Amino acid sequence: MTPVTSVEGKAYPFGRKNVDTDVIIPAHYLKTITRAGLGRGAFETVRAEPGNVFEDPAYAGAPILIAGDNFGCGSSREHAAWALGDMGVKAVIAPSYSDIFSGNAFKNGIVAVVLPQEAIDRLLEVAKDNPITVDLESMSVTTPFQDRFSFEMDPFRRDCLINGLDEIGLTMAREEKIGAYEAVMAAERAWL
Amino acid sequence: MTQPRTLYDKIWDAHVVEKRDDGTCLIYIDRHLVHEVTSPQAFEGLRAAGRKVRRPDLTLAVPDHNLPTTARLDAAGHRLPIADPESAQQLAALEANAPAFGIRYIDAVAPEQGIVHVVGPEQGFTLPGTTLVCGDSHTAAHGALGALAFGIGTSEVEHVLATQTLLLKQSxxxxxxxxxxxxxxxxxxxxxxxxxxxxxxxxxxxxxxxxxxxxxxxxxxxxxxxxxxxxxxxxxxxxLIAPDEKTFAYLNGRPMAPSGEAWExxxxxxxxxxxxxxxxxxxxxxxxxxxISPSLTWGTSPEDVVPITGVVPDPESFADPSKQAAARKSLDYMGLTPGTRMQDVEVQNIFIGSCTNSRIEDLRQAAAIARGRHVAGNVRQALVVPGSGLVKRQAEAEGLDRIFIEAGFEWREPGCSMCLAMNPDKVPAGERCASTSNRNFVGRQGPGARTHLVSPAMAAAAAVTGRLTDVRDLLGEAA
The missing domain is CATH 3.40.1060.10 (Aconitase, Domain 2)
Structure with a gap:
């Protein structure tokens, strides 16, 4: 995973609530056996709406997406995170995420920042015409107008993101512990 | 004395391999279901890193999501090709990956094939007190047997394949x-x-x-x-639901459930x-x-629920301004006007199936309504898709297939079908579907499709009247 310490640039001022993963990437794009190229299907139904932020040249290639509550709800499809990554999004800012999506985003090096709705409202306003910055070192989102919104993040996830750590590799290094657990279970719950 | 614990706490505690200082735990996974859509990239990742599947014996693979639900064999018993090249490639990938990594595989024409969440319980693969995962959010279903079951993303699928564990924080x-x-x-x-x-x-x-x-x-x-x-x-x-005598009676004797001394x-x-x-x-x-009344959804979020006796809500009736905006957008997409009686809304498509409602009891409830009636003239497509080959066989033994076919429904092969529009079963744009599936999201059943989530009996009722219908009207008055 590529290390990420900060994400700076334009942000899609999307702001919508309950954005489900069928909206982020419709099912007909899921018949792929690779992780690449899903950006072309991202937000397909939203892109069909007049005046949407994704077709607006002002935000083309923006690395940040600002959304409403419960972003990424619904299906567990990691294709949603791959699609966001493929369209160049490296950070999402929202008041809340579905549990599965926030895990998927993290595993693909996408920073999922949680900020209260008031902060989101302000950022949606600023992002219309200005860049914003998400900084993982200081755990803050800042604007050119001296706004500064601090956020919290699980220390393990932050560490993995900043250092680009491979979680599977880290777990495989715990082989001894896993083997010991299996040995105990083979005796105690042999029916498994 | 130990602290009183919930069912969740007990299963969690029994699966902690290691607890880290920050509270994150390495949790052992007892059961892993794999299907064709969310696994190819995980197997590719294993291959690229030269990793194996740690416990293929705890893993079970079944194709379901993009498999067409039309006939799979020709008259001579040969496998029919899958028309869509991408679907065919994805199915071929699972068919190749399972044996390459030593995983048990139920193929597309096996009698046991079906939707992963129907197959798991049916085979006794799902057991109380286990941790069970699958790259699919409806894995939650297995909680009905007292398993801590949840959906995971593909990176986590790869993590479980490689290590049989997941790094989790307690919920x-x-x-x-x-x-x-x-x-x-x-x-x-x-x-x-x-x-x-x-x-x-x-x-x-x-x-x-x-x-x-x-x-x-x-x-x-x-x-x-x-x-x-x-x-x-x-x-x-x-x-989760606590396991009880019904759970034990359900599991006893299933092919993958323990037996004899192990059962005890x-x-x-x-x-x-x-x-x-x-x-x-x-x-x-x-x-x-x-x-609780017979209910259905009116909008594009599963929280948009009304009793069948209700009306399409007025967006202004919601207190939250963002919910008002969402409701306006939903109603526009759904083509509905506030105040319309739900029972006056016509439907063109009926879907009875999905991991939510495709088991034998679901089909019996739908058949009880369909028996002796006929699909209405304005309904263009009415599918009944059993959750597995075994459900299909059972239904046929009970004559349910005849009831559906005589009533004008199509009787299909098992799979996810019209729940998610990634196989040929789709709702055409602008048309409406009374569906027993689980999601009414925008475009879920096809681009522009309008979904109303209902029970199997309500779906059958809508099929025979051609509009959203209070099933109680067809069941007659309570005795």
Missing amino acids: KTMEVRVDGTLGFGVGPKDVILAIIGKIGAAGGTGYVIEYTGSVIRDMSIEGRLTVSNMAIEGGARSG KALAWWKTLPTDAQAVYDRVVTLDATD
Whole structure:
């Protein structure tokens, strides 16, 4: 995973609530056996709406997406995170995420920042015409107008993101512990 | 003395391999279901890193999502090709990956093939007190048997394949208690729609739900599977139900369930799992069975629930301005006007199937309505898609296929079908579907498709009248 310490640039001022993963990437794009190229299907139904932020040249290639509550709800499809990554999004800012999506985003090096709705409202306003910055070192989102919104993040996830750590590799290094657990279970719950 | 614990706490504690200083735990995974859509990239990752599947014996692969539900064999018994090249490639990938990594594989024409969440319980692969995962959010379904079951992304699929573990933080617990006795014509689907309507689509985020109360206790295992299945539509990754005598009777004798002495040992442990009397949940939500009617959705979020006797809501009636905006957008997409009686809304498509409602009891309930009636003239497509080959065979043994076919329904091969529009079964743009599936999202059943989530009996009722219908009108008055 590529290390990420900060994400700076334009942000899609999307702001919508309950954005489900069928909206982020419709099912007909899921018949792929690779992780690449899903950006072309991202937000397909939203892109069909007049005046949407994704077709607006002002935000083309923006690395940040600002959304409403419960972003990424619904299906567990990691294709949603791959699609966001493929369209160049490296950070999402929202008041809340579905549990599965926030895990998927993290595993693909996408920073999922949680900020209260008031902060989101302000950022949606600023992002219309200005860049914003998400900084993982200081755990803050800042604007050119001296706004500064601090956020919290699980220390393990932050560490993995900043250092680009491979979680599977880290777990495989715990082989001894896993083997010991299996040995105990083979005796105690042999029916498994 | 040990602290009183919930069912969730007990399963969690029994699976901690290692606890880190920050509270994150390495959790052992007992069961892993794999399907064609969310696994190819995981197997590719293993290959690229030169990694093996740690416990192929705890892993079971079945194709379901993009498999067409039309005939799979020709008259001579040969496999028919899959027309869509991408689907064919994805299915071929699973068919190749399973043996390459030593994983048990139920192929597309095996009698046991079906939707992963139907196959797992049916085969006895799903057991109480286990941790069970699958790259699919409706994995929550297996919670009905007392398994801590949840959907995972593809990176996590790869993590489980490689290590048989996941790094997790303990969730909060929410008790959803439904007490009382369900009214005439009210079933498990109505119960879960009522729950989601009450807690909202994000109400369970960060929580694991445990369903309790007399309604849940009185419910059959198949009914419980419907209720647990949709926990994710209320935001909760898992929806547990304490294992009881019904659970044990359901599992006893299933092909992958323990038998003999192993069964007795397992049973003794399973009986220790229910939540202790003094245990405390982080949040408690209660519903009274008498408040639950035959229900359905009107909008594009599973929380948009109304009784069938209700009307399309006015967006201005919602207190939250963002909900008002969402409702306006939903109604525009759904082509509905506030104040319209739900029962006056015509439908062109009927889907009876999906991991929520494709088991034998679901088909029996739908057939009871379809018997002796006929699909209405304005209905263009009415599909009945059994959840597995075994469900299909059972239904055929009971003559349910004849009832459906004579009534004008199509009787299909098992699979996810019209639930998610990634196989040939789709709802055409602008058309409406009474569907027993779990999601009414924009475009879920096809671009521009309009979904109303209903129970199997309500879907059959809509099929024969051509409009959304109160199933009680067709069941007649209660005796």
